[in-house]
Amino acid sequence: MTAPKTLYDKIWDAHVAHRDDDGTCLLYIDRHLVHEVTSPQAFEGLRMSGRKVHSPDKTIAVPDHNVPTTLDRVEGEVENEESRVQLEALDKNARDFGVHYYPVNDVRQGVVHIVGPEQGWTLPGMTVVCGDSHTATHGAFGSLAHGIGTSEVEHVLATQTLIQRKSKNMKVEITGKLMPGVTPKDVTMAVIAHTGTAGGTGHVIEYCGQVIRDMSMEGRMTVCNMAIEGGARAGLIAPDETTYKYVKGRPHAPKGDEWDMALAWWKTLYTDEDAHFDKVLVLKGEDIAPTVTWGTSPEDALPITATVPHPSDFKGGKVDAATRSLEYMGLEAGMKLTDIQIDTVFIGSCTNGRIEDFRAAAEILRGKKIKPGMRAMVVPGSGLVRLQAEAEGLDKVFLDAGFEWRLAGCSMCLAMNPDKLEPGERSASTSNRNFEGRQGRESRTHLVSPAMAAAAAITGHLTDVRDMI
Amino acid sequence: MDKFNKLTGIAAPMPLVNIDTDMIIPKLFLKTIKRSGLGKNLFDEMRYNEDGSENPEFVLNKPAYRDTAILVAGDNFGCGSSREHAPWAIKDFGITCVISTSFADIFFSNCFKNGILPIILPQEQVDLLMKDAEKGANARMAVDLEAQEITTSDGDVIKFNVDSFKKQCLLEGLDDIGLTMKKSDSISKFETMSAANRPWV
Numbered sequence: 001m002t003a004p005k006t007l008y009d010k011i012w013d014a015h016v017a018h019r020d021d022d023g024t025c026l027l028y029i030d031r032h033l034v035h036e037v038t039s040p041q042a043f044e045g046l047r048m049s050g051r052k053v054h055s056p057d058k059t060i061a062v063p064d065h066n067v068p069t070t071l072d073r074v075e076g077e078v079e080n081e082e083s084r085v086q087l088e089a090l091d092k093n094a095r096d097f098g099v100h101y102y103p104v105n106d107v108r109q110g111v112v113h114i115v116g117p118e119q120g121w122t123l124p125g126m127t128v129v130c131g132d133s134h135t136a137t138h139g140a141f142g143s144l145a146h147g148i149g150t151s152e153v154e155h156v157l158a159t160q161t162l163i164q165r166k167s168k169n170m171k172v173e174i175t176g177k178l179m180p181g182v183t184p185k186d187v188t189m190a191v192i193a194h195t196g197t198a199g200g201t202g203h204v205i206e207y208c209g210q211v212i213r214d215m216s217m218e219g220r221m222t223v224c225n226m227a228i229e230g231g232a233r234a235g236l237i238a239p240d241e242t243t244y245k246y247v248k249g250r251p252h253a254p255k256g257d258e259w260d261m262a263l264a265w266w267k268t269l270y271t272d273e274d275a276h277f278d279k280v281l282v283l284k285g286e287d288i289a290p291t292v293t294w295g296t297s298p299e300d301a302l303p304i305t306a307t308v309p310h311p312s313d314f315k316g317g318k319v320d321a322a323t324r325s326l327e328y329m330g331l332e333a334g335m336k337l338t339d340i341q342i343d344t345v346f347i348g349s350c351t352n353g354r355i356e357d358f359r360a361a362a363e364i365l366r367g368k369k370i371k372p373g374m375r376a377m378v379v380p381g382s383g384l385v386r387l388q389a390e391a392e393g394l395d396k397v398f399l400d401a402g403f404e405w406r407l408a409g410c411s412m413c414l415a416m417n418p419d420k421l422e423p424g425e426r427s428a429s430t431s432n433r434n435f436e437g438r439q440g441r442e443s444r445t446h447l448v449s450p451a452m453a454a455a456a457a458i459t460g461h462l463t464d465v466r467d468m469i
Numbered sequence: 470m471d472k473f474n475k476l477t478g479i480a481a482p483m484p485l486v487n488i489d490t491d492m493i494i495p496k497l498f499l500k501t502i503k504r505s506g507l508g509k510n511l512f513d514e515m516r517y518n519e520d521g522s523e524n525p526e527f528v529l530n531k532p533a534y535r536d537t538a539i540l541v542a543g544d545n546f547g548c549g550s551s552r553e554h555a556p557w558a559i560k561d562f563g564i565t566c567v568i569s570t571s572f573a574d575i576f577f578s579n580c581f582k583n584g585i586l587p588i589i590l591p592q593e594q595v596d597l598l599m600k601d602a603e604k605g606a607n608a609r610m611a612v613d614l615e616a617q618e619i620t621t622s623d624g625d626v627i628k629f630n631v632d633s634f635k636k637q638c639l640l641e642g643l644d645d646i647g648l649t650m651k652k653s654d655s656i657s658k659f660e661t662m663s664a665a666n667r668p669w670v
Contacts, residue, residue: 017659024634040502082500133551149553151582159649198545254669317486416496435491
């Protein structure tokens with residue numbers, strides 16, 4: 001009898017193209033997603049060495065980080081010269097090397113991690129990489145997906161493989177069920193609050209338990225998206241009926257006999273009983289509250305009912321880090337999180353830019369207005385998410401409440417495009433990182449769920465959304 | 470790729486934990502389509518004031534540390550984004566060795582692709598090196614990859630571990646892609662098998 005395997009073990013084993021005696025492997029890559037920021041130097045490297053893209057049919061390019069999200073972007077030129085050069089480089093590289101490509105004016109364009117699953121490129125049991133740490137998102141399908149650097153982008157372009165050593169296995173189980181007002185974003189932030197941002201380093205996390213089983217694909221993508229914020233390169237969720245239903249009929253999903261063949265294999269992709277995990281974390285779904293961050297690291301997350309901690313609550317290097325965070329964020333230890341006033345609300349990103357996120361936010365906003373003076377924007381994760389939301393009338397809810405309704409892109413998640421915070425401005429943001437300067441120099445970010453972002457937009461301060469439902 | 474064998478130089482202390490890649494190189498500078506020239510923007514938001522002048526308090530701006538070659542850093546260095554611009558900026562500044570208790574996975578592997586040696590050591594040894602680095606320009610630290618040893622300015626020797634394959638690549642400046650292409654038979658074989666077993670891929 002063979003030893004019991006984890007889901008990660010199974011996908012890994014199915015993709016080893018070569019193994020050296022010292023354990024270094026060549027891992028075969030099924031899908032390579034490419035965006036404009038981390039790829040130009042890789043394509044340039046191919047040109048310099050006279051190499052071709054090994055599998056253009058497995059390579060998918062889409063611009064997202066730099067693109068403006070204002071409605072006039074189709075007519076207008078991208079004003080920032082460097083952004084324009086980078087977008088033009090992707091356009092040229094995609095066409096020269098013949099890879100699949102969704103340009104800015106294609107309705108399917110959007111954030112790479114939303115476009116991949118939406119178009120059926122991401123499928124269970126695959127290996128998926130992208131020069132972007134939030135590639136972890138695709139793990140929601142039971143695919144081994146992680147971010148890589150530009151040198152590795154070039155390596156995958158040239159060989160369709162990566163030089164890898166196997167990571168360790170970590171299990172994160174969320175039992176029971178979530179209480180009203182608590183969302184997948186709160187789950188993933190609560191996990192990071194427990195593990196710390198380095199807790200998953202060197203590991204692949206498998207998320208499991210009843211709460212995960214009950215989640216939609218959109219919710220599972222939100223959970224896996226932030227695996228990297230817990231230090232894990234990849235997050236995984238075993239595929240099930242929810243996964244198959246989401247995948248079936250997507251443009252690049254298998255059809256006919258191939259679908260049956262794929263499904264038969266996908267159904268073997270689960271962790272065997274008694275398989276070994278190097279680390280285990282179990283949380284009760286009922287114990288998770290709407291969660292917000294107070295500091296400048298995603299591990300600085302607390303239930304909305306809590307108060308801002310004091311540096312002396314911490315140990316070791318975290319004491320200085322917390323002191324620095326409080327100063328940067330302009331907060332006093334001991335103040336209630338709900339007393340933190342905000343001036344900007346951003347709903348979007350690869351974490352929370354999908355249709356379900358917009359439904360949750362619209363639910364809170366319906367018939368209400370945002371606080372006067374509040375700057376609030378909703379940025380769909382793709383052109384198709386935008387169309388779907390409009391078909392459901394969600395755009396009207398947002399516009400009536402006082403939100404801007406934008407075109408697809410990474411937008412204010414990382415301030416590489418015109419959407420950013422000015423020094424000292426403070427946001428409630430559905431994105432994934434609250435690092436110093438992340439949303440603009442001296443910007444202050446509080447990470448929240450879409451429902452919590454909507455609540456904060458109405459009241460003007462961080463708010464427990466459970467008081468509004 | 471640039472080789473790394475032996476290095477003797479100034480080590481700078483950066484004890485802050487969780488130094489993320491946004492701190493190392495803010496997104497403003499990711500718009501380049503080149504790998505070079507990022508050194509002047511390394512740690513940009515900590516290193517420069519809003520008017521562009523240098524922040525004299527920041528370690529790399531202090532006279533003793535302007536020629537830093539080794540960084541001794543707090544836990545979880547390089548967390549966050551996968552941007553290889555972070556090691557490009559570090560290298561372009563002139564730093565080719567970073568020492569910490571832990572590194573984020575993607576940053577760690579990006580370093581090796583750029584001739585930078587990241588070294589993981591236990592807390593007490595990092596504390597010792599941090600103290601040594603605090604001595605400034607007179608205290609030069611030595612790193613020997615072949616022997617897997619760090620020698621402090623006081624002559625203390627600390628051994629470190631490194632993956633054997635990655636060590637070889639650094640010592641010889643090997644090109645990963647070239648190495649992998651030598652195994653193209655294995656890749657072709659895998660693709661033939663995969664086309665039969667998983668034709669939908």
